[in-house]
Every structure is written in structure tokens, then in C-alpha cells.
Amino acid sequence: LTMFSYCELGTVIPHAGSEYTFAKAAYGGFISFLTGWFEWLSNMFYATLSAIGVAYIISYVIPINVPLVAIFVVILFTAVNIRGVKEVGTVETILTIVVLTILGIYAWNGWSYGLSMEEFKLSAPQGLIGIFAATAYLFELYLGAEAVAVAQAEIKNPEKTIPRAMILSSVILIILYTTIVYVTLKVVPPETIAGQTSPITFAAEQIMGKLGAILVTIALAIAGLAATNEAIMAQSRTVYALSRDGYFPKAFSKIHKRFGTPYVAVVLCSIFTIAFTSTGLVNFIVYAVNLGFIVGFSIVNLSLIKLRKEKPRLKRPFKAPLYPFTPIAGIIISLILLLFIDPWVMVLGAEATILAYLAYHFRMVGYHRIRIAIGGINLGIGCLAALLSYLMKTGVVILSGIQSSLFEMLIQIFVLVSAVYLLAGVLNVTAKT
Template identity: 40%
Template sequence: MRRIEFKRELGLFYGIIIGLNGAFGIEFFVLLEHAIFLAGPAVVLSLLLCGIITMLTLFSYCELGAAISRVGGEYTFAKVAFGGFTSFLTGWLRWISSVTTVALASIGLAQFISYFYPVNIPIVSVLAIVIFTFTSIRGVKKLDVLTVFSFIGIFTLLVTLGLYDQSKLVNLTSFSSIRTFMPKGVSGVLAGIMYTFSMFVGVRALIAGSTQIKNPEKNVPRAILLSIVILIVLYCLVAFIVVGVAPENYEGSEPILTYAAERIMGPIGGTLITIAGISAALMSLTTAMMVQRSIIYGLSRDGYFPRFIFSSERKFGRHLSVIIGSALAILLAASGLIVFIGYIAGFASLLVFALVNLSLIRLRRVMPRLSRPFKAPLYPYASIAGVVISLLLILFIERSALLIGFEFIVAAVIVYHLKMVGYHRLRLAVGGINLGIGGLTLFTLYLMRRGIITIDLPQGLRWTFPYLPAFIGAIFLLAGILNIAGRRRKEP
């Protein structure tokens, strides 16, 4: 296989830019409000702790990225360390995480657009995904890294003006005692850490970009450290200002960041944050679309999805890989349940983090002589802590989101099992089920026609009887026959 070599010409500064560019997504803009609801003013503490935990795991990423310099990120790390189901689950969860990012970004985009012109949020978010699905197929250039400076500039301006004129920070008293600072106690802080996880994980873009960085063994860890420190400082200060400005239990129609910026800087502030939010949403949409597509390519390359359908070398496969992810993102975005989607994103990211730490531990044990240009500090304590903390934080996810998260894992088990049973037997099983559904539909229809069973159809649907069930039954029967009648071929 031909390997692509990149010129290492970027220094520490550009490394930090890559890290920040990856992290400045829509997550901070759309998830901050619920994080404040969960943790109260202690969201500042949640962000600080979340940044530190993320940094420790990113050092694991860094060691693995330097030792296994192949494309694929987390999926490749798990594949080398474990292979089998663990690697597939890692890729699958990373894909879910990217799809939820697409949904979050589209809802965020719609929310920020509605600041200028009131729009229907679910409809506009679905439209945004549809448009980006097609532009993504044709290829979109990433927005310039100048965006990083714009973000830092806008956030710094908000913080500076907020601290300069403290008369607008009406809630500063909430930071004065432990009771008001942590109204929901330690569990609130932990829930806040869980929920803010996706705000920092974007720094992992630095690992993917490390192929272009000079002296990666020195510059990449430093860039990770500095990127996270910059993010912690910026996010904590902005959260401090937002908590100080916004009333308790804020329930405004606009995002809480926009509200805070308007209060501090007037309409210009609202406009600036809105433009920054729209840029963040566009960046997140573009990046997440590309990531989810590349994960599907990777999984289909290894045979987990039909190679023919998702092959990157076929036009149909290229389109379908984007469309599948977009369809799931549309379903999520159309619900408009931003909090719920945020929880699923956190669930997937936390599990991926746990799996990456486990991969590091496993590789250190089974491949002790593997060339490691960089070694994660505080091994094994940091890695074990990364696994334990990630799994513990999952307990703070809302129950319904946790349920959906586990359903995604069940789906992963099914897909993996289907791959294992082989194509021919899979086709036979699908054919059998088709015959069963078709036969049952037609038999029920027969019983209904004979009056043996009665189903009281609504007035508006009576015209469909018996044509629609007969049509569907016939389709399933024929599909069953065609699935079973296909010729047997050698398994790859």
C-alpha cells in the first residue's frame, strides 16, 4: 500500500492553532446553557476539571498517534491493540460522535440564524444538513485558521469588558459561598464535566495533523498542553461572565452566550457572538461530515460494511457514505432536542476516550518494544484514571440518552455479528425473515377478508385496504425468494 509522506514544516505555534481550530466548534456555544443548569456557577470548576481529564487522555492519543502513524485515529489504535469487536466498537462510537456533532452544529446554526431572522429551528437545521450533504460530496475547503484568532478575540473582548464593568455581573454573589457556588453539590459538578466533554475533544485534531509538525515528539505534547490551557482559561472566564450576567434558570429564546454578549457589549456583542457561532457551526458541520465519511470508508475497507456499497473508489459509495450519516443526523436534528443530542455526543466521546486509554495500556503490555517517539506521562495511573473517570462520568448521563447510547452499542453488536456469520448465511436469514413477514402479512389480510379477525381501521385509511397490505406482503415475499435464490459464492 502506498504511504503518503507529509513535509514536517510546522512548528509549535501552528500546532496550537491546529488544536484550537479543532476545538473551537459549535459545542461550547450550544452546550454551555445546559451545563450551567447542571452545575450552576460551579460550571467553571466543571470546565477546569474536564480540561485536565481531556488533557491526560490526549497524552494517550499522542503516544498512540506517534507510535502508530497510520490514518484512522482511534479506530486504528484499537485495531492494533485489540482488533475484533473492540476496534469495530471504537470506530462505530467515533462515527456516532461525528454524526451527533453534525446534528448539534445544524441546530446551533439554526439558533444563531434565528437571532437575525426568526426561523423554524428543526426545519432550518434539517435543511442545513441536506445542503452540507451535497456540498460535502462535492468537497468543501476548510475555513481558514484565522477563525481561531477571531474566536479568541471575541471571547477576550467579552471577558475584558465584563470584568471592566462589573455592574452588569448581577450574579457575582453566587460565587461567594459553597452553597450558592455548587447548588447541586458534587454530583452537579460531575454532571457538568460529563456534559462539557465534547467542548474539549476537538483538540485531538492535533494528533491527525501531527504528521506535518516538526519535532513531533516535543512539539505535539507541548501543543496539546498549551491548547488545553488556552481553552480552559478562555472557557472558564467566558462561563464566569455568562453565569455572572444571566439570571438563574435562564430560559431565553436565544443562546445564553448571545444573551450575555448583548448585556455586556450591547447589540454589537450579540451580533459578534452570533457570527462567531455561525462560523463555529459551519466549521463543525464541514469537519464532522468529513470525519464521519472517512470512518465509514475505514469500517467498510475492513469489511464491517459492504465494501461495494461504501467503497471510496465508487461514486455511488462516496455519496452513500455521506447520505447514511446525514440521514441519522437529520433524524436527531429534526427533534430539536439539543440537550439530548449533547448527552449522546458525550456518551460516545467518553466511551471512545476509555477505549483509547485501554488501547494504550494493552499496547504497552503486548508490544513493549514498539517504537514510541513520545511516551504518555504518569503511565499507568493517568491511563487507568482516564478509563475509570470516563466510565464513571457516563453514570451522569440522562437516563433516556443512556438508553439510546446502549441501543447504539447493541446495534454495533448486531452489525459485527452479521459480518462474522458471512454473506451467504446472512442472505439466507434475511430471505427467511422476508418470507415470514410477507407470509404473515398476506395471511392476516386473508383472515381479515374472511372476517375471522377484525381491525377497525381509521376512516382516512380505509381506501388502502386491501391494496397496500397486499402490495407490501407481495414485495416481502418476492424479496425473500430473491434473497434465497441468489447464488452461493466463496466467502472472502
Template identity: 30%
Template sequence: MGTNKQSMELKRTLTPLHLWAIGVGIVISGNYFGWNFGLAESGYVGMLIAVVFMAIMYGSMSLGISELSTMLPYAGGPYSFARRAMGPYVGFLTGIGVVLEYFIAAPTVAIGIGGYISFLFPTVNTVVAAAVMYLIFMIIHIVGIKEYARIEMVLVFIALGLLVLMYFVGLPQINVENLFGAEGTALIPGGIKGIWAALPYAMWLFLAIEMLPMLSEETRDVNKDMPKGILSGMITLLILSLVTTTVAIGLAGIDVMSTATDPLPAAIAATFGNTYWLAQILASVGLVGLIASFSGVILAYSRQVFALSRAGYLPNFLSRLHKTRRTPYVAIIAPGIIGLLLVIFFDPNDLILIATFGALISYIAMNLSVLILRKKEPNLPRAFKTPLYPITPIVSLVLAVIAIFASFFANLSFFFLNLIIFAIASIYYFVWAKNNINTDAPEERFVTEKESENNEKH
């Protein structure tokens, strides 16, 4: 049995610096692509308000998941938190939300990569570019997590350097009228509804930092390193989100930014021209930011699919590990093929709404897990405790619920599509998954051992 348990576990190699790089890297494409789609209704001020609300939500949640990851250090991450707090059904739905988030995020970012490539080479097909990216990074992830982390650090430092360069060049050229409109113009074109509509896109500036707990099994000292990685990454992203939105909108204005598929080169080009050196650099080397996030979301969906499969909720073949590399190669490849098909058939604007809905389901579950486990199991070892508990998880929980309703306003059809997806997942759980749970998987074993202890006491 011991050998079987060991064969199901991942290799521990990650340090706090690796975690920071992966956390920032998986999100950083939000600065390069996606955040701007809500601007037509929100304007700069409405977008800024939406960003602040989402920063509070993610910041509060980051403190909560830092606590949870030291208590339950498993690849299941969000699924394992909800499983422990609220049982297997809620754990499964949380896992589906996470898979939906990252599985959809991968083709969304791939489309963004295609947009940047077409800025430089208009003849290059978006699908071809996406297929090449999928192939390259699936191979890298199969080779190993440590090798990927090293590559990710290089990508992140280049992407950060480019953003800082844009700030230095762009800040002195900001046109205040682009930010606040001409005299007599509404600061927030859509009013409160405009802010609500911007929330799913403001999420794109932070979405995925919460994937880091899924790397707990691959972190050398999870109790010390995981909170450091999560919180340092969140602080970095907060600073970037505020400055990027201000500089880009200040340079190009709402009309240009609200429709741009390559917002940063478009912002520089609006002020300096398409041939300006920084516009060209952002369009070419700026791909690094998107690639960093693309590679990160492959890591995220593969770990959640692997954990759910290992625990029996998804078919067993999805948790197969490479014999020498100890990487979940099937969980890397299979969703990647399906994601590539999504690139062909769907618009990125709509895909973002699916990804954010799945994410918000998992956020609600994780915040509830912090609250429930403090009450239900106060004596669980917590190397990190959420500051200002219970206010912190409650604030994040309330904002996540508000953001879910924002997705309702953004696109009613896709809101109901998301509900249908979770309804189908529920049917699948009760028909198949419920009867195939593997109690020897780490996330499940930890729960069943606790239940056995409780039964013995009674």
C-alpha cells in the same frame, strides 16, 4: 497490490498550525452553545468542578492519544488503536462510538446555529438553516482537506477574537451574586448529583479534540506535528472553558443561562440589553464559532466512517474516494443526510447525551489501548511517550467511567437507548462485519503483518 494500497490512502497536507486550528475549531462551538444546559442542577460552582474534572480527563487522554497517533498513524484513529490493542470486535465498537459521537454532534451544532440565526431573524426556519450549512460544508470537504483547513483557520481566529472581546467587555461587569448566589443559597443546588448531571455538558467544552489522530494520514510529519497540534489545542480549550463559563454566568445568572439556546448573546443582553452592539455581534458573527465546529464534525465522522468502511466493517461504498480530490465523498454525504433528519425530530439536549455516551465509549477504549499496548508491544516505535505513565491514562480512564454513569443520571431513557444501539452494533458485527474484514486496509494490514511475524517466530 501496491497500487491498490495507494488508492486507499488520503493526501498528506496538514501542518501543526492546521491541526491546532482544526482541533480548536471543532470544539469551539462548545463555548457558544450546549455547555449551559446542566446549570440548573449544578450552579456555577458545580459546573466549574465538572469542567475541571473533564479538563483533567481530556488533558490526560490528549497525552495518551499523542503517543498512540505516532505509533498508529491511520485515519481509523480510535478504532485503529483499540483494534491493535484489543482485537477487531472492540475496535469496531470503538469506531461505532466515534461515529455516534460526531454523527450526532453535527445535527446538534446545526440546531445551535439555528438558535443563533433565529436570535437575529426570528422567521428563519432552523431546519432550512441546518440544510444550507450541511450542503455548503459537504461541498467544501469534498473539494479537499487543505482548502477546508485554510477556511477553518479563518473561522477559528474570528471565533477566538469574539470570545476575547466578550471577556474584555464582560469581566468588569460580572455580578458575584450571579456566580455564587445570594446569602444562604446553596452553592451547588443539586449537590454531588448536580455535579454528575453537569459532566456530560462540561464535556461539550472539550468534546472532539480527540478527533485529531484521525487526520494522521493527512499530516505531513505525524511524529512531530500530531502531538503539537493535539496539546496546543487542549491548552487553548482549557483556558477558554474556564473564562467563558465564568463571564457568561457572571453576567446573566443561572436562571437565564440554564435555558438559553444562544448563551453568549443572552449573557451580554442580560446586562447590556438586546440591542447592545456586542450582543448583536455575538449573535451574528458568533455563528462563526458554531460553523467552525460544524465543519469539523463533518470531517471527523467522514474519516471514521471511511476508515471503518475501508476495513470492511461498514459497507464498501462508504469508502469511495473522489477520483481527483482523494476525499471520501460518500462518507461525507450519506451521514449528513441522516443527520439532517435528526435535526427535525430530536431536541439538542437529548442529542448531546447520545454524542457524549458514544464519545466516552471511545475514551475508555483509547485509554485502555495506551495501557495494553505498553504491556503487549513495548517495542513499538513511540515518537511521543505519555508523561507520568501509567498514572495519566488511568486517571483519564477513571474519569471517563464516572462520566458514563453521569449520563445515566442525566436521562435514564437515553442511557438505555445508547445501550440498545451498541447491542444492535454487536449483532451486526457478528452477523456481517466479522466476515467481511478487509485485511489490506492500512489499520488491518499493520495488525496482520505483526501477527504473521509472531507466528513465524513460534
């Protein structure tokens, strides 16, 4: 449903930046910056996850150092993206054909292995809650179509190319992954493959033997490489757009003289990606990817509604069908999925929002005003700590069940905190420009 919103906005606003560019046209200000911020982070985590996934898939057939191989994958596609979208497009076209061919063979052999259309039925043992929980975890599997909009400024004839590419890729992804998962779970029970580093490769070995496992490993590795490539491209274009609009330092929007690509943004994004790739925190990264994209999908749908309402005369080569049902349904589903994101990742999201708020105002308001604001916060905390220490010392505030020595120590800590924050507040407020 959300892809229809991407298609319409992508033809109306053919500039690099995707979700960020759409939010900028609809809302501007902090909302657009926050959208770009989350778009950058989600693609960074997506590149991390894809690179780690490639390494784990290869490790099923060849003993390797997973973090080291994942880092090598990131470096490889950093170089590819510096060369430009033309080369990237050629590489991805070849990779996609190979992947579809091998996975098609796997699916066909899966049906031949003992499955039939008569057996085909849908089941949900955990009910609707289980479906949403699984979707919140596997959301990243169906990503990819939205990346077309990220490089839309570099796409020829975007009015026709963008809708066709997005809709076709979305349909292919849904059919392909649904078929693969169904065949895999029908051939091998879930409890058997639960502990496998590459469940589909394990299932392929049962269906097609060792050769089949190797072929599917190649296909999955190629798919992971393509996803890494796409994510590095997407995050670098987002950082480029934020830099172009003055939110990030201008150096990040530098264009390579020979290749015409934002090479500084590509390198910067890859450095962060490598840092997270080395951690190996797969589950955390999965939810971080999904949180960022779910937030982005919600804002894209909201942007479509706002632009339809406030700028009805805009030229729209493609219009989202069944408006306003499609964007509203997309928003509702996105909000439901947020309920199933890991709580610690939601905390990370809240912290990222606060950091984005500070970064935005630091850039837009100016350094001196930010120091004054921070100084005011410091003075407030210092006064509060002083008040608490006074109330505790005079017996107005009593903490029952705490030893007197510990109580006195708490008073001293509050006095120290008060002194430090009051001093910091005075220094920030009185600082010269």
C-alpha cells in the same frame, strides 16, 4: 488526561480512523469495530447538535426556520468536506481567529463590566454530584482536540504536529470556555438566562449592547459552523476506515479522483446527520454525543495501556506523561460520567451495541451462518411460547387478578407467537445458501 493518550497513540499509529484505529491496533476484532461504530454515531450526533446550535444562535437575532437552517449548514459543510482537508483547514483557521478575537473582546468587556480578579472564586452549590452531572451534559463543549487524530493520515509530520495541535487546542478550549461561562454567570444570574435560546448572546447584550450581542452571535455561529465541519469530517473518516477494513461495504471507501477525499462516506454520513437534525431533539442528542465520546475516551485509554504492555518496543515519538496514572484516571472519570447520562440514552447505547454485534457477525461470519443463528433463536422463542401456552392451558401457570376471557386471549396469543416463530425458525435453518 485522555488527550495525552491520543497524542501518544496518534504518533504511533498515524492512520485515519482515530479511536477505531487505536482499538484495532490494541484489540482488533469486535472491540475495534464497536469503537468505530460508537465513534461514527457520536460524531454524527455531534454534527447534528452543532448544526442545530448554529440555527438557534442565529434565531436570537433573526427570525428563521431553525430545522431548515440547520439542514442547510450540514449540506454546506458536506460540500466543503468533499473538496478536501486542505480547504477545510484553511476555512477552520480563519474561523478560529475570528471566534477567538470576538470572544476575547466579550470576556474583556465582562471583566470591565464590574468583575475583578478579587471576586474570582470557585463554587459548587450542588457539590461533587452537581459537577459530574454538569460535566456529563456539557462534555461536548470541550470536544475538538481529538478530531486531529481522525485525519492524522493526511497531516504532514504527524510525530510533532499531532501532540502540539492536541495539547494546544485542549488548553485553549479549557481556558476559553471556562472564562466565558464564568463571565456570563457573573454578569447575569443563572435564573435570568435559563430560558434564553442563546444565554451568552443575552449576556453580551447586557454588557456590550445590541452591537455586542450581534458580534457574539457571529462568533458563536462561527464556532458552531467549525464544530459541524469537524464532526462531518470525523465521521466520514471513521466510516472510510471501517469500509477500508471490510466492516462496511467497499463503496464507502471510494476516493474522489480529483479531490482525494472519501466522498461516498461524506455523503452517507451527511444523510444520517440531516435525518436527525430534522428531529430537533436537542437534550437527547446532547447526551447521545457525550455517551459515544465517553465510551471512545475509555477505549483509547485502555488501548494505550494494552499497547504499552504488549508492544513496549514500538517507536513512540511522544509518550503520555505520568503513565499509568493518566490513562487510568481517564478511564475512572469516564466511567463515573456514564452514571450521569440520561437513562433513555443509555438504553439507546445498549441497543446500538447489540446492533453493532449483529452487524459485525453478519459481515464477518457470513449471511448463511447468520440465518442459521437467527433460525435457532426463532425456534427457541417458539418452543418457549408453546410451553407457556401449554402450562397456562393446563392450569400449571395461573395469573391471578385477570379475567378468564383475557387469560384465554393470552393463551391464544402465545399459541400464535409459537407458530410464527417455529415456522420462521424452520425456514431460516433449512434455507439454502
